[in-house]
Amino acid sequence: MTQSAASSTLAFEVTRRDDVTPADRIAAVLENPGFGKTFTDHMVVATWTADGGWHDGQVRPYGPFQLDPAAAVLHYAQEIFEGMKAYRHADGSIWTFRPEANAARFARSARRLALPELPEADFIESLRALVSVDQDWVPAGDAGEKSLYLRPFMFASEAFLGVRPAQQVTYSVIASPAGAYFSGGLKPVTLWISTDYARAGAGGTGAAKCGGNYASSLAGQLEGAEHGCDQAVFLDSSTHTYIEELGGMNLFFVTKDGRIITPELTGTILEGVTRSSILELAKELDLTPEERRIPIQEWKDGAASGEIAEVFACGTAAVITPVGELRWEGGSVDHRREGHQDRVAEAIRARLLDIQYGRAEDTHGWLTRLV
Numbered sequence: 001m002t003q004s005a006a007s008s009t010l011a012f013e014v015t016r017r018d019d020v021t022p023a024d025r026i027a028a029v030l031e032n033p034g035f036g037k038t039f040t041d042h043m044v045v046a047t048w049t050a051d052g053g054w055h056d057g058q059v060r061p062y063g064p065f066q067l068d069p070a071a072a073v074l075h076y077a078q079e080i081f082e083g084m085k086a087y088r089h090a091d092g093s094i095w096t097f098r099p100e101a102n103a104a105r106f107a108r109s110a111r112r113l114a115l116p117e118l119p120e121a122d123f124i125e126s127l128r129a130l131v132s133v134d135q136d137w138v139p140a141g142d143a144g145e146k147s148l149y150l151r152p153f154m155f156a157s158e159a160f161l162g163v164r165p166a167q168q169v170t171y172s173v174i175a176s177p178a179g180a181y182f183s184g185g186l187k188p189v190t191l192w193i194s195t196d197y198a199r200a201g202a203g204g205t206g207a208a209k210c211g212g213n214y215a216s217s218l219a220g221q222l223e224g225a226e227h228g229c230d231q232a233v234f235l236d237s238s239t240h241t242y243i244e245e246l247g248g249m250n251l252f253f254v255t256k257d258g259r260i261i262t263p264e265l266t267g268t269i270l271e272g273v274t275r276s277s278i279l280e281l282a283k284e285l286d287l288t289p290e291e292r293r294i295p296i297q298e299w300k301d302g303a304a305s306g307e308i309a310e311v312f313a314c315g316t317a318a319v320i321t322p323v324g325e326l327r328w329e330g331g332s333v334d335h336r337r338e339g340h341q342d343r344v345a346e347a348i349r350a351r352l353l354d355i356q357y358g359r360a361e362d363t364h365g366w367l368t369r370l371v
């Protein structure tokens, strides 16, 4: 059931709500948006059926879906999502970062979960349609790190308990103003090595952005929290030897001799757009990028010996987050010494944000204007 990735076919018909949020209320939300708790006035919805393909694209008032209790997603988790941001530049225009990469990943995730592909042009047009209508919710360009977080997602809405790919699917986009993902700025996080739990296994869905991966990472996260850690780092599920990633972020290691290393894509790691962008930016920052399998022992040894200078996690929501201590059952290690600075993490973070907010020239052609 593959849909050809043809050109744009969907039009998004706009129905505005008449009780839009007043400007002073929006201003109050944008003052301190937090993450993922307030949503804009509208949402995108489109439907796919096996007979009719994609149709009925709408921008309509934000509100609950009417979902049959037998909707397949509630039973068999046939669901995928994306995460991106809309940034307001100093001249008031609104842009997004590498949406073609998110559209391509959404299509790959769809294939893995036996969902229909949404053509790239429709994906990008859906973002444009929603952000145009809700543009007052995009924080001002002088707002530092604030943005409008965009969450496209797709799920099996057919009411049927038989196990097969759904013949009715819903696509939607919601939007939520976002401040810094981790409150308290660039505070290093403490990570827990999860050995009892894996988030993904060979042949599974680890490379797809689907809710099920997040559900399976929660027990490991909880175990980490019980040991005073902020996040869990997952290892490969077959040998428990190699570093994969966090529940929702990729990992990078910076060595004292100027290499920047990230786990290679083995099929169980999510290919982050931030990860790919950092690999491309590395050379501009005089760093040598390396993608390979990284034994967890290399982290422990490198942190102890000083070979590892910095560790950081990355993803759209939090951009770049330095990692401090690493803990496991019966031990811990910390690469930070007296006077430690996350120089590389901060330089990459500043570079990415400068491009995203239009403060630096977009030499890679990474930005797409939405409004």
Ligand SMILES: *Cc1c(COP(=O)(O)O)cnc(C)c1O
Residues within 6 Å of the ligand: 083, 209, 213, 245, 246, 247, 248, 249, 250, 270, 271, 272, 273, 274, 275, 314, 315, 316, 317
């Ligand atoms: C979304 C996600 C990331 C980060 O991807 P970006 O495209 O950089 O936001 C990393 N790991 C997992 C498991 C994810 O779901």
